[in-house]
C-alpha cells in the first residue's frame with residue numbers, strides 16, 4: 001500500500017483499510033489545522049488507487065471497513081468515485097462500509113441523485129468538520145464555508161441515506177468568544193440533526209497560524225474548567241428530535257462523554273457538573289491529537 005505524506009483518519013476508523021484517493025485538502029486554509037499543510041491537493045490516478053486496492057486484496061483476508069483518504073475525498077466527482085466504489089464492491093464483498101472525510105461544499109456541489117448513487121454504491125458515511133456553529137468563529141478560523149452551507153451540506157448528506165459524523169471543537173473561540181461558540185454550535189447541531197457528533201478539544205500545533213494569535217495575546221486559550229463550562233452551554237442549546245450519537249471521548253478531551261441525544265443529554269450534563277465540582281479533568285500532559 002502506497003501513501004503520500006502523513007495520513008489522518010477519524011478515531012472510529014482505527015481498524016479500517018486506509019486508501020488514499022486524493023492527496024491533501026482542497027481548502028487547506030483553516031487557521032488551527034496542521035494536517036495537510038505540507039501537501040498540495042491533487043487527485044491520485046485511478047490505476048494507482050485500484051492497484052493499491054488489489055494489493056490489499058492479496059494481503060488481507062478480511063477487510064470490513066475502508067476509509068478513503070485524504071482531507072476531503074468527497075471532493076472527487078461521481079465519475080471518479082464510482083469506479084473505486086464499484087471495485088470495492090466487486091472485490092471486497094465482506095466490506096461493510098466505506099467512509100471518507102468531506103467538506104460541506106463537496107456535498108453541495110453534487111446533486112441529490114449523485115449523493116444517493118454514491119450511497120447505494122457503498123459510501124455509507126461522511127465525516128464533516130463543522131468546527132463551530134458561530135458565523136464569526138467560522139470566519140476567524142478561515143473555514144471557507146458559512147454556517148448555512150455547513151447545515152445544508154450535512155442535511156443533504158443525511159437525505160441521501162449516508163450518515164454524517166460532524167466534528168465541533170471546544171475552545172476554538174478562546175476566552176473572547178466561548179459563549180457564542182457554545183450557543184451557536186448547539187443550535188447548529190439541532191438544525192442539521194446529524195447521525196453523529198464528535199466534540200474534540202482544541203490543541204494548537206506551534207506551526208499553525210492560530211499559534212501566532214495565541215503568542216501575541218490576540219487569542220486566549222480556555223482552561224479545562226472553562227472548556228467544560230462551554231460544553232455544558234453547548235449541550236444546553238442542543239435540542240435534536242431524532243437520535244444523534246454524541247461522542248466527546250477523543251484523546252484531546254478533558255472529560256470523556258458518550259451518549260445518545262436527546263435521551264442522554266441530562267446525564268451527560270450532570271457528568272460535566274460533577275467533574276467541575278470535583279475538578280476531575282484529564283491532566284494536560286495526557287491530552288493529544
Ligand code: SF4
Pocket residue numbers: 025026027028029030033034035036071103129143
Ligand atoms: S480543518 Fe479540514 S477543511 Fe480545514 S484545512 Fe484542515 S482538513 Fe482542510
